[in-house]
Amino acid sequence: MANLKSIKSKILSYKKTGTVTHAMEAVSAVKMRKAQGRALSTRAYARAALRVLSHIAGSVDVERHPLVHKDPSKDMTCIVLVTSDKGLAGSLNAAVLRKVQEFIREHSLSPQNLEFICLGRRGHEFAQRNGYRVLQYETNITDGILELEVRDITNRITALQISGDARKVYMAYTNFRSTFEQEPIMRQILPLRRQILQEIVEGIVPEKGKYSALADSDLRTGAIGGAAAYTMEPDATSVLAEVLPKLANVAVFHALLETKASEHSARMVAMKNATDKARDMAKGLTRTFNKVRQAAITREVSEITSGIEAMR
Amino acid sequence: MAVHPNTFHLTIASVGETRFDGAAVSATLPGTSGQFTVLAHHEPFVTTLKGGTIVVRLNDGEHKEFAIENGVLECSRSRVVVLL
Numbered sequence: 001m002a003n004l005k006s007i008k009s010k011i012l013s014y015k016k017t018g019t020v021t022h023a024m025e026a027v028s029a030v031k032m033r034k035a036q037g038r039a040l041s042t043r044a045y046a047r048a049a050l051r052v053l054s055h056i057a058g059s060v061d062v063e064r065h066p067l068v069h070k071d072p073s074k075d076m077t078c079i080v081l082v083t084s085d086k087g088l089a090g091s092l093n094a095a096v097l098r099k100v101q102e103f104i105r106e107h108s109l110s111p112q113n114l115e116f117i118c119l120g121r122r123g124h125e126f127a128q129r130n131g132y133r134v135l136q137y138e139t140n141i142t143d144g145i146l147e148l149e150v151r152d153i154t155n156r157i158t159a160l161q162i163s164g165d166a167r168k169v170y171m172a173y174t175n176f177r178s179t180f181e182q183e184p185i186m187r188q189i190l191p192l193r194r195q196i197l198q199e200i201v202e203g204i205v206p207e208k209g210k211y212s213a214l215a216d217s218d219l220r221t222g223a224i225g226g227a228a229a230y231t232m233e234p235d236a237t238s239v240l241a242e243v244l245p246k247l248a249n250v251a252v253f254h255a256l257l258e259t260k261a262s263e264h265s266a267r268m269v270a271m272k273n274a275t276d277k278a279r280d281m282a283k284g285l286t287r288t289f290n291k292v293r294q295a296a297i298t299r300e301v302s303e304i305t306s307g308i309e310a311m312r
Numbered sequence: 313m314a315v316h317p318n319t320f321h322l323t324i325a326s327v328g329e330t331r332f333d334g335a336a337v338s339a340t341l342p343g344t345s346g347q348f349t350v351l352a353h354h355e356p357f358v359t360t361l362k363g364g365t366i367v368v369r370l371n372d373g374e375h376k377e378f379a380i381e382n383g384v385l386e387c388s389r390s391r392v393v394v395l396l
Contacts (some may be wrong), residue, residue: 038328045325048393052358052386147327231357234345242360242384246395253327 004296007289011282018278024088025271032264035143036176039257046250052243067161067192067244076167077107078115078135078160080153080189081123082174082255084263085139092174092182092266093122099184100126100172117153119256123172143260147253154249161190173255174262180269182262189251192244196251319371320352324378326396331378332368339392340367341385356388366394 079100083093104114117136118124124137136156141149157169169190174182188196232239322339324332340349342364361383368376383396 041329042327044323044330045327045395048323048325048386049395052384052393052395231355233343233357233359238344239358239360239384242382243395246384250327 004289004292007285007292011285011289014278014282014285018275018282021271021274021278025268025275028264028268028271031143032179032261032268035257035261035264038143039176039254039261042250042254042257046247046254049243049247049250053247067158067190067248075113076115077109077113078117078157078167078169079103080117080119080157080169080171080173080252080255081127082172082259083118083120083123083126084259085121085141087122088270089263089267090270092263093120095182095184096172096174097123097126099186103170103172103186117156119153120259141256141260145253145256145260147249150253150256151249154245154252157190157252158245158248171252171255173259174266176258176261176265179265182266187251187255189248192248318352320350320354321391322368322394323391324366324368324394324396331396332376335371336392337369337371339369339394341394342366342380343385350385350387350392353389354387354392358384358386360384361394 081096081100083096087093103109111130111132115133115135116123116127118127118134119138119141121139124134124139127134136153138153160167161169167190168188171185171187171189173185173187175185176182187199319335319337322332322334322336323330338349338351340347342362344360344362347364348359361380363381364379366378366380368378370376380394380396383394386393386395
């Protein structure tokens, strides 16, 4: 029978753990809401950029632009892997990494024709462990990340494409569907396809929760505009050169925000489970504690009474 | 609210935020090939912008200024969108 003191200290430590995880849960809940709101604010921009593109698409040959044009001569793939820096977020990172591994198997890629750009520590560890070349590694990306900071990363990607080192660029990240549901996603970023952008724009609104009411109607109509005859100034090529990188940038930026929202909600759920579990354990242990205490009292009482009996 | 015949709908948006969204009488922008002003019913066109200041004149005669680094302007019959 365990002694009273050790049980008591165990109960205390469970309670303390519960308090900590509860606090982490609350923090993640707030951060999640913020991240969700930010992810949504990119929507207006993405939609407008897409509309500009669809207008231009009517008047120029978009396909010839290096960001869109696919050069099959070079068989290089680059994966932008977005993960969190820290754990304690359930199966969030594991799910993305599994998706990447599946992708690698499917396309039979090897360290010779696959490179990584890692945003987040977990993804970097994965790439290094498996011996892949890491082109760029960013860690400590804050929740309040600005679009300007993302431009660095996007420029890196688009430069690869434009310099003729043509390759396919994919992004692996976590899509935020709802607080309880995040799905790992592999999405092609380059060569840029209108369909991909449309998917991104539509995917911006979460399915459930606070912002879900904004889905549908205005999104669909906004995305496809009539291709009126536009005057391009100074010329179509330079306009495209301006718009397409912006679109690529929106795609990357959005994936980052999406991952942030997922990370926080996954962490919130994981911490909630931990809090509940800690409470359960403390409850069970308190019960054991009371039983042991009661047994000790009973034993002492019977010892005393039997002692008295013996003295008579 | 009826739309004033001499105004147009102007949106100035960067990725993170919408900096302006509403009716405007005119907007003066720094285009890559020179400064220009857009009024209502402008012909549809697309152009790139360089660093400078966008001056928006509102219906009530007030001005609003926005500093930009670069951007793209899209003007269709009904609205003008500036992407930064």
